[in-house]
Amino acid sequence: xxxxxxxxxxxxxxxxxxxxxxxxxxxxxxxxxxxxxxxxxxxxxxxxxxxxxxxxxxxxxxxxxxxxxxxxxxxxxxxxxxxxxxxxxxxxxxxxxxxxxxxxxxxxxxxxxxxxxxxxxxxxxxxxxxxxxxxxxxxxxxxxxxxxxxxxxxxxxxxxxxxxxxxxxxxxxxxxxxxxxxxxxxxxxxxxxxxxxxxxxxxxxxxxxxxxx
Numbered sequence: 623x624x625x626x627x628x629x630x631x632x633x634x635x636x637x638x639x640x641x642x643x644x645x646x647x648x649x650x651x652x653x654x655x656x657x658x659x660x661x662x663x664x665x666x667x668x669x670x671x672x673x674x675x676x677x678x679x680x681x682x683x684x685x686x687x688x689x690x691x692x693x694x695x696x697x698x699x700x701x702x703x704x705x706x707x708x709x710x711x712x713x714x715x716x717x718x719x720x721x722x723x724x725x726x727x728x729x730x731x732x733x734x735x736x737x738x739x740x741x742x743x744x745x746x747x748x749x750x751x752x753x754x755x756x757x758x759x760x761x762x763x764x765x766x767x768x769x770x771x772x773x774x775x776x777x778x779x780x781x782x783x784x785x786x787x788x789x790x791x792x793x794x795x796x797x798x799x800x801x802x803x804x805x806x807x808x809x810x811x812x813x814x815x816x817x818x819x820x821x822x823x824x825x826x827x828x829x830x831x832x833x834x835x
Contacts, residue, residue, distance in 0.1 A: 632794070632834050633804035634827050635780060636811060636818070637690065638666030642679035644818040649685050651823035655804065656680070657688040657712065660702060664692075665815045666808065670705055677706050688712050688730065696724065703727065712750065719743050730780065736768040741777060750780040750806060763789065767796040778803040786810030787825035794833030805830055 636648040637657030648656050658673045659666040668676070677687060686709040691699055693715035703711060703725065712730040713722050722729050722744070731747040733740050735754030751769050753762045763784025773779050779802040785793060790805055809815075811822040 630801070632801050632830055634830055635688065635804050635806040636808070636823060636826075637688070637806055638664070638808040638816065639676060639818060640666055640668055640672070640816045642676050645676045645680055647818060647820040648823055649680065649683055651820060652827035653685060653823070655686045655688055655710070657690050657806075657808070658706075658708070659690050660694065660698075661690065661692040661714070670702060673702075673706055686710060690714055693717065696721065699725065710748075714750075714752075722747065732782075735764065736770075736772050738771065738775075741772055748778040748780060748803060750782050753783040765796075766793040767798070769802060770797050770800060773797065773800050773802055780804040780806050782806035784810070785826075787822055787829050790826060791829045791833035794830065801834055 633654040634652060635655040635657060636653040638659045639645040639648055639656055645656055658668060658676065661667055680687070688710040689702055689706070689708040690712040691714065699711065708727060710728050710730055711725050712732065714732040722731060729747040730750050731744045732750040732752055734752060736751050741749055749772060753764045766781055769779050769781055781793060781802045782805070785805055785807045787810070794801065807826055811818055811826050813819040
């Protein structure tokens, strides 16, 4: 009998870095993806120049970078993606399938909760599942086990919403043995609004690994 293949590692996405130092600390902690927030009303918003500095600090490391927008004009998205070579673009608002189809790099689409009908509108996107009622990025926890159906259906899912080092292991275990494509954290690993805590980021990654075992 063949041994079972090892489960694919759950990726860790640390979102909303605002300085090169925080990005490098996220990398050191074990992040697989790092998010750059281009939502003007967000406390983690960074300018194009700030984003360029952070991206340059990361150099040629294997960490993947994500440009995050919420209901942004198409020319704003295009101008940003032309200026910096991101690996992913994340849409965290009310964007339509038609609007997000115009980008030529992989797409992450945030949804409120594990809405199967809404997920079906974005068949080619990785789905980031956030709190069902809160607006995206609010850092509020919810019933993460609701994501199980979409994962079982074969969708690549990023589990998000209120995760931190103290609950991410339990959130993963609530899925009953199946794992999401990734988990996402922002406020849950911060010292203060917009500034990351290296110790919390390391603890978060360690808890993810524990939850997957």
